[in-house]
Amino acid sequence: MTSAAYDVVAIGNAIVDILSQSTDDFITAEGMTKGSMQLIFDPAEADALYSRMGPGQEVSGGSAANTIAGLAALGQPCAFIGQTADDQLGQVFAHDIQSLGVHFATPPATGGEPTGRCLILITPDGQRTMNTFLGAAQNLPESALDQRTLEAGRILYLEGYLWNAEHSRAAMKRAIAIARAAGRKVALTLSDTFVVEAHRDAFFALIDAGELDLLFANDNEVRAMMQTDDIGAAVKALAARVPVLVCTHGADGAEAHAGDEHARVPAEPVAKVVDTTGAGDLFAAGFLAGQAQGRDLETSLRMGAICAAECISHIGPRPQADIKALVEARLRG
Structure with missing residues (x-):
């Protein structure tokens, strides 16, 4: 196995978030489920x-x-590998x-659907309700995969949301095969309970075939996978x-299991929860960084919790502090 140029190569939705302060009444009037994510399939509906x-x-x-x-x-x-369109949001x-210094060379698609966007409504309690028009993101073709990039990543990290579309699902399966052939590890984040409910059997097929080394999930997704309310x-x-399961529990912290090894950490204190968008994503970043640095499970979990706490202290899903x-x-300390 050759040396890895990247600690993590990720495949996911290339979208732009549009975040707006909202009220519970607006979310109710729009027929949304607070704190959830729903897909929008028509660009006109997204515009409306x-x-x-x-x-x-x-x-x-x-x-x-x-x-x-x-x-x-x-x-x-x-x-990062993800599909944009040749439009302003794609740029x-x-x-x-x-x-940010991330290698991103996926060619933008011409014609077809525009770059994806996620309309995020943030209520005063910091909860985010997402309405996602995937657009070009769901049409990631196998031809857009760069084999050398995939082979150069120590871990291939896959976004569960992309499993919903036929084109992107095929691309992810091909990416797993490339990573496996190169002796790399594969991680999957389950993304949402609706993803689990739609693809539970497919995810277990990947697990049982030994295709996944690391699984990220929150407590609701774990319940959905195992079909029990007993977390x-x-x-x-x-x-x-x-081989490795990482489960986040929101304000109750997170835990990780790797064979007989188990660790659990509390959530990091936050003065005020402003916006929970991206909290799980940044938790995964901290945990993966810890693993890349050779840290133990508990320290990796702490790093994830610290990153998630920074994320929810401001609007937007990406770090604003160092x-x-x-x-x-x-x-x-």
Whole structure:
């Protein structure tokens, strides 16, 4: 196995987030489920919702892309593969991720659907309700995969949201094959309960075939995978099936299992929860950075918790503080 140029190569949705302050009444009136993510399939519907929202702030997003942004801020070399369109939002996304020092060379698509966007409504309690038009992101073709980049990543990190579309699902399967042939590890984040409900059997097929080395999930996703409300039993059962399981519990912290090894940490204190968008993504960034640095499970979990706490202290899914310095200071203290 050749040396790795990147600690993590991620495949995910290349989208731009549009964040807006909202109220519970607006979310109810729009028929949304607070704190969830729903897909928008018609660009006209996305435009209509945007017109009804309050003033918005544009920030490049996408779950795996946010994780990669966090890893880059922590000083880890990484790369991202995701499909944009040849339009203004696509240029914004490419500029933002490349400016972080991330290798991103996926050619933009011409014709077809525009670059994806996620309309995020943030209520006063910091909860985010997401409405995602995937656009070009879901049409990532196998031909857009760069084999050399995939072979050069120590870990291939896959975003569960992309499993929903036929083109991107095929691309991810091909990426797994390339990474495996190169002797690399593969990680998957389950992304959302609706993703689990739609693809539970496919995810277990990957697990049982030994294709996954690391699984990220929150407690609701673990419950959905194991089809039980008993979170303790669900975590135990799922952990027995994957080499490494990382489960986040929101304000109740996070835990990780690797064979007989188990660690759990509390959530880091935050003066005020402003926006929970990207919290899980930045947690994954901290944990993966810890693993890349050879840290143990508990320290890696702490790094994830520190990064997530920074994320929820401001609007937007990407770090605004120097999280590398923050993590070093918190670990020392």
